[in-house]
Amino acid sequence: MAKVDVPDIVISRLPRYLQTLNQMAKEGMHTVSSSDLAARLRTTAAQIRKDLSYFGGFGKQGTGYPIYLLIEELQKILNLDRIWQVALVGAGNLGRALAQYPGFPRRGIEIALLFDADPNVVGTQIGTIPVQHVDFMESEIQDQGIKIGILAVPAAAAQQIADRMVSAGIEGILNYAPVTLILPESIHAMDIDPVLQLQTMMYFIGED
Amino acid sequence: MAKVDVPDIVISRLPRYLQTLNQMAKEGMHTVSSSDLAARLRTTAAQIRKDLSYFGGFGKQGTGYPIYLLIEELQKILNLDRIWQVALVGAGNLGRALAQYPGFPRRGIEIALLFDADPNVVGTQIGTIPVQHVDFMESEIQDQGIKIGILAVPAAAAQQIADRMVSAGIEGILNYAPVTLILPESIHAMDIDPVLQLQTMMYFIGED
Numbered sequence: 001m002a003k004v005d006v007p008d009i010v011i012s013r014l015p016r017y018l019q020t021l022n023q024m025a026k027e028g029m030h031t032v033s034s035s036d037l038a039a040r041l042r043t044t045a046a047q048i049r050k051d052l053s054y055f056g057g058f059g060k061q062g063t064g065y066p067i068y069l070l071i072e073e074l075q076k077i078l079n080l081d082r083i084w085q086v087a088l089v090g091a092g093n094l095g096r097a098l099a100q101y102p103g104f105p106r107r108g109i110e111i112a113l114l115f116d117a118d119p120n121v122v123g124t125q126i127g128t129i130p131v132q133h134v135d136f137m138e139s140e141i142q143d144q145g146i147k148i149g150i151l152a153v154p155a156a157a158a159q160q161i162a163d164r165m166v167s168a169g170i171e172g173i174l175n176y177a178p179v180t181l182i183l184p185e186s187i188h189a190m191d192i193d194p195v196l197q198l199q200t201m202m203y204f205i206g207e208d
Numbered sequence: 209m210a211k212v213d214v215p216d217i218v219i220s221r222l223p224r225y226l227q228t229l230n231q232m233a234k235e236g237m238h239t240v241s242s243s244d245l246a247a248r249l250r251t252t253a254a255q256i257r258k259d260l261s262y263f264g265g266f267g268k269q270g271t272g273y274p275i276y277l278l279i280e281e282l283q284k285i286l287n288l289d290r291i292w293q294v295a296l297v298g299a300g301n302l303g304r305a306l307a308q309y310p311g312f313p314r315r316g317i318e319i320a321l322l323f324d325a326d327p328n329v330v331g332t333q334i335g336t337i338p339v340q341h342v343d344f345m346e347s348e349i350q351d352q353g354i355k356i357g358i359l360a361v362p363a364a365a366a367q368q369i370a371d372r373m374v375s376a377g378i379e380g381i382l383n384y385a386p387v388t389l390i391l392p393e394s395i396h397a398m399d400i401d402p403v404l405q406l407q408t409m410m411y412f413i414g415e416d
Contacts, residue, residue: 003235009293010412011236011408011412012408014362014407014408014411015403015404015405015407016388018407019386019388019401019404020388023387023388023400029246040388040390041388042240072305077411078407078408078411078414079410079411079413080220080407080410082414084406084410086406093305093308093309094305094309096299096301096302096305096395097301097304097305098402100301101301101302101402103363103386103401104402104403107386107407108402109406130385147413148406148409148413150402150408155311171409171412171413172406172409172410172412172413174402174405174406174409178227178311178315179227179231180224180227180228180231180248180249181250188403188408188412188413190404190408190409192372192400192405193227193311194306194309194311194312194358195311195312195315195317195383196223196224196227197222197223197382197383197398197400198292198294198317198356198380199222199223199224199226199286199288199315200219200220200223200286200396201356201379201380201382201398202286202288202292202380203219203222203285203286203377204219204288204355204379204380204396205210205287205355205356205380205396206286206287206290
């Protein structure tokens, strides 16, 4: 399938469709219409139909889709039909929370490697994951062929660790440090910064 | 200023502009062009100029903006010229990490209230913040006039706590639970779910 034609913004919406469909399935629903899904997601049925039309075969307006088929299809499209191993750097408060987040294994994500630089933390375990010294990061990532890294380090260390991840073969970085990383075009980088989202809210709430 | 005319998507980009400008100021830069800023943010100068044109007075193409003025302007637009108090619900691993996140106080956000239902946790302190029983959530939020809530509870509890937040007067909810909340139109809700972002990456990386 020529996936190059699908806009990034469409891809970025698919995980949320999948999450909501899983929720609906858990609630005991068997079929879903694009307007049912749209209502949950505060979007339009037209948008959902257009997004899904890139991948073909999800039926047409007015008819309900079998939820389990749609879930299966989306999982295949997103390459979720496998376990993804991830390297996590930073074992502070946030890193520790991420290392133990039950939502990762439940959705096919395994924190396979965990690194920190603090001698008081290196050598300990967080949950079942040993904390290794960040000096071993590149070699461990290469040995295990890991493609995705999570950055949970302080802002001042983030760019340097990100550069080292890239040199070790990492292709996707989820960055929790509150900095805008400078990375090669080929790297799939995304940021999680609760402050940026809260600031967007503050614009709207401050005017009330 | 008639802020109703500004599209939400434009507002959602302003915090990132602000963050990058702060980074540039820290690096010792004094002026910035829209193309400098665009290069850092992997966007176009035209996009940035268009976004900022909603608010007027940032100069025009080709001339550099004084960074400190742009920072001040953006802070005013986003209502960041004050401390924002926030109620956090959930004192598990994630809630504990959030309660101690130095990036909040550093950027004007104070976790003023912290709630949990676990009797082993209620009555303890996390950092300097006492953990209160979630039964007191509504009254405390009302007493302190808090408008923003952060949800760091398990998926199964999220909708119910969100409903209670809304009934207590919360206008904005940052939701870390991996569920799509059903909320009144008037509520500014945003989700943070690292799995959704990782799944978007997996689409691209799985094809390499």
